[in-house]
Amino acid sequence: MAGTMWTCSALLMMLAVISKGGHPIGFQPEQMHLSFTGNPRSIMVTWVTTNKTDSIIEYSRFGSKLFGLKAIGSSTIFTDGGVEKRFMYIHRVLIKELDPGAQYVYHCGSTDGWSDMFFFSAMREGSDWSPQLAVFGDMGNENPQSLARLQKETQMGMYDAILHVGDFAYDMDEDNARIGDEFMRQIESIAAYVPYMTCPGNHENAYNFSNYRNRFSMPGNTEGLWYSWNIGPAHIISISTEVYYYTDYGLDLLLKQYEWLKKDLEEASLPENKKQTPWIITIGHRPMYCSNNDTDDCKSFNSRVRTGFNSSSGVMPGLEKLFFIYGVDIEFWAHEHSYERLWPIYDYKVLNGSREFPYVNPKGPVHIITGSAGCRERVDPFVPHARDWSAFRSSDYGYTRLKIQNGSHVYLEQVSDDQSGKVIDSMWLIKENHGVAAWV
Numbered sequence: 487m488a489g490t491m492w493t494c495s496a497l498l499m500m501l502a503v504i505s506k507g508g509h510p511i512g513f514q515p516e517q518m519h520l521s522f523t524g525n526p527r528s529i530m531v532t533w534v535t536t537n538k539t540d541s542i543i544e545y546s547r548f549g550s551k552l553f554g555l556k557a558i559g560s561s562t563i564f565t566d567g568g569v570e571k572r573f574m575y576i577h578r579v580l581i582k583e584l585d586p587g588a589q590y591v592y593h594c595g596s597t598d599g600w601s602d603m604f605f606f607s608a609m610r611e612g613s614d615w616s617p618q619l620a621v622f623g624d625m626g627n628e629n630p631q632s633l634a635r636l637q638k639e640t641q642m643g644m645y646d647a648i649l650h651v652g653d654f655a656y657d658m659d660e661d662n663a664r665i666g667d668e669f670m671r672q673i674e675s676i677a678a679y680v681p682y683m684t685c686p687g688n689h690e691n692a693y694n695f696s697n698y699r700n701r702f703s704m705p706g707n708t709e710g711l712w713y714s715w716n717i718g719p720a721h722i723i724s725i726s727t728e729v730y731y732y733t734d735y736g737l738d739l740l741l742k743q744y745e746w747l748k749k750d751l752e753e754a755s756l757p758e759n760k761k762q763t764p765w766i767i768t769i770g771h772r773p774m775y776c777s778n779n780d781t782d783d784c785k786s787f788n789s790r791v792r793t794g795f796n797s798s799s800g801v802m803p804g805l806e807k808l809f810f811i812y813g814v815d816i817e818f819w820a821h822e823h824s825y826e827r828l829w830p831i832y833d834y835k836v837l838n839g840s841r842e843f844p845y846v847n848p849k850g851p852v853h854i855i856t857g858s859a860g861c862r863e864r865v866d867p868f869v870p871h872a873r874d875w876s877a878f879r880s881s882d883y884g885y886t887r888l889k890i891q892n893g894s895h896v897y898l899e900q901v902s903d904d905q906s907g908k909v910i911d912s913m914w915l916i917k918e919n920h921g922v923a924a925w926v
């Protein structure tokens with residue numbers, strides 16, 4: 487009798503595990519995504535399996551013998567912090583010695599199972615070309631309204647890279663990280679074709695940002711919290727604004743990032759680097775300014791990211807002054823589920839190039855808030871009257887297209903998904919000078 491009872495309860499437990507998803511056998515690669523490494527001749531491929539397998543990429547240039555080349559990497563175990571302690575193998579393979587601008591086909595996996603076949607273009611070398619990027623934040627597993635349009639446009643070859651400015655999945659750790667898995671599958675039809683570059687947002691905070699830090703593979707050694715890379719004539723810096731808010735994880739992170747930023751900006755400002763990558767563009771999740779109808783920190787005059795704050799360990803420095811001193815050209819933010827373009831600004835002063843041509847030789851950085859890709863929290867409305875520094879606002883779902891035309895011209899446009907892909911805002915930013923010299 488006892489034996490039968492034991493068998494029954496074991497069976498019930500097994501059924502419970504199966505119904506919850508448990509740990510099925512899984513050699514099949516999934517959640518494929520690409521990222522730039524900082525070296526234009528290489529690309530990183532990341533994917534997930536449930537079981538331990540080898541980490542292999544078979545690839546080839548278009549037109550040559552299919553899968554004639556092979557790259558081998560390794561995997562790490564990521565254990566989610568939820569009660570089920572679900573774990574997965576995160577595979578990373580670096581493909582090196584790519585021919586600049588060449589197209590490649592690849593699949594990933596091992597002899598236990600291969601992925602679908604994908605393709606990508608290796609980054610072009612130097613600064614004499616015009617990269618096109620899609621920029622947005624705040625895209626979730628539920629209600630990712632812009633996703634289909636982005637998937638199609640990416641596969642049509644419209645973008646060289648994607649910048650996702652924080653807040654993924656809503657939230658990656660939910661349902662014991664199954665929402666993270668589902669979201670990474672949703673973006674595969676973008677991210678397996680072009681590098682998907684990221685920064686962390688508040689929705690990644692669970693278990694000290696562990697899903698974010700493990701699932702993505704950004705350049706540098708900070709697990710994607712802050713890093714920089716170059717594309718064509720632009721130096722792109724990605725930061726964590728969350729070090730200003732989740733201070734329980736350590737104020738040393740804020741100070742470390744600040745010191746790193748200072749060094750990175752100094753280096754980017756060296757004449758030889760300025761010649762190659764004159765544009766400095768930042769992405770960070772929580773904005774310094776916003777005019778939404780809510781109580782977010784960007785509504786405060788002294789928002790933490792803008793001016794820093796005092797703590798028991800001393801003064802924590804903000805970023806507006808630092809970015810101004812080094813002549814950052816464009817600052818992309820998200821967090822507010824809307825789009826807002828600011829006039830060139832520093833310390834709440836509008837610094838247009840001229841009345842007629844505000845974005846020709848402006849005297850301060852341009853801020854763009856683009857957090858309306860679509861998520862379960864829907865969109866954020868604005869306060870009724872625009873501030874004097876606010877140039878254009880929209881609460882339509884959508885995303886931003888960025889074209890870095892050359893060393894002096896950048897084009898930006900805002901796509902409304904609500905209006906079937908209509909461009910609802912656009913601007914040219916034209917600068918004869920970069921760096922702090924541009925402000926004089």
Ligand SMILES: [Fe+2]
Pocket residue numbers: 653687688689771820821822
């Ligand atoms: Fe956010």
